[in-house]
């Protein structure tokens with residue numbers, strides 16, 4: 408569950424502007440839609456704003472992750488000539504948009520049935536114990552925020568978490584803690600299965616379509 412949108416919170420900056428690269432990207436994105444339908448660009452523009460904030464946050468001390476300030480939504484409403492409330496509606500509906508500050512690494516923990524059956528309770532406990540925070544909280548060093556989410560579509564490699572743009576699958580409490588330590592050191596952990604499976608293939612290799620798997624270079 409993402410944090411609620413607080414219009415007048417202290418952390419809301421007074422203004423927002425896209426940077427030089429962002430402005431170019433805005434032009435390109437808006438031009439993708441037919442004349443008069445530019446409002447359809449609202450979702451990619453929200454994503455662009457969130458990524459710009461993340462870029463700035465990665466250089467800040469303490470660091471922070473991508474989120475969308477109210478000023479950014481108002482700016483997007485102005486660019487797309489649409490009511491501000493319509494932009495707030497879109498951003499607050501989808502879980503991929505963060506409406507409040509988050510840590511540099513947003514750890515989204517899937518606890519839906521397949522992940523739960525495969526041990527997501529252990530993964531949640533590993534994160535809360537290791538980081539000393541609860542759901543929707545951020546570590547004091549600004550590095551990690553924990554968030555519980557619904558199915559992320561990787562049930563076949565459950566239990567799993569999404570951290571920023573990447574999926575980490577086939578987790579155990581130990582591999583989860585290791586993952587957090589690697590990120591805390593500023594390194595990039597291996598994405599995907601933490602047990603070494605390729606995609607969702609059995610750990611022993613393909614059990615069907617073996618020739619095709621060889622041809623595709625996955626084994």
Ligand code: FES
Nearest residue numbers: 517522558561562
């Ligand atoms: S239930 Fe966790 S990815 Fe689907």
